[in-house]
Amino acid sequence: MPELQLLRPDxxxxxxxFERENRAYFAASIPDRGDAFFARFDxxxxxxxxxxxxxxxxxHVLVDAAGEVLGRINLVDVADGSADLGYRIAERATGRGLATSAVREICRLAATDYGLTALRAAAxxxxxxxxxxxxxxxxxxxGETVLSGRPALTYLRTLDAAPDHPTGRPVGP
Incomplete structure (x- = not known):
């Protein structure tokens, strides 16, 4: 099973x-990183x-047992107990539930390790x-927004004491 790891130099x-192999795939649905990103990657x-x-x-990176990156899951603009969530999964790894499990894990980490109470996203x-x-x-x-000239929706998830539950809400009475 792939593992979610905090980004490291190695x-x-x-x-x-990962970024090069999936550039065209990602650009079909999210903004392209541009040539400068690749030229100045280090x-x-x-x-x-x-x-x-x-x-x-x-x-964070989602890595398989061989150390290959299958995805990125990031929390950016951390402030006042919240952050923006962004993620991308390699084309060859889609359809296996990796994005769902990685987002669930990042929600858990956001609440338990990073002390966040809410995450925002857009798609x-x-x-x-x-x-x-x-x-x-x-x-x-x-709500609604525009991402790189394309209509999009904005999302929010409140994080609480039961971040492992799929809805983020405590289970039981």
Whole structure:
């Protein structure tokens, strides 16, 4: 089973392979990172590690037993008990429930390890799979927005004492 790991310096080579192999796939539903991201990948990776060390963001990779990156699950703009959630799963790894399980795990980590009480997300109307993951993991639609010129929905999930429950709400009376 793939493991969710906090981003480390040694993830860089596998992460770059993941980003290159899936660039066109991701660009079909989310904004492309652009050529500069790939040209300056080492610099970008170091900057993200610095943001993480400062507690501004928490970057995670989903890795398989061989150390290959299957996905990224990130919490960015951490402030006032909340953060923005972003995730992407490799094309070859879709349809296996990895995004759903990784988002559930990041919700648990956000509440228990990072002390967050809410997560925000957005998904393009063209990205039905991402919208389904958000709904399955307890996010609710809060409004509409535009992502890279495309209509999208905004979502919110409140985190509480039972973050492992799929709805994020305590089980029982």
């Amino acid at each position: 993830h860089a080579p596998a992460l770059l392979v 610099e970008v990776h170091r900057a993200r590690l610095a943001e993480q060390a400062a507690g501004i963001c928490y970057f 393009s109307l063209r990205n039905a799979a991402s919208r389904a993951v958000l709904t399955r993991t307890g996010f609710t639609v809060t």
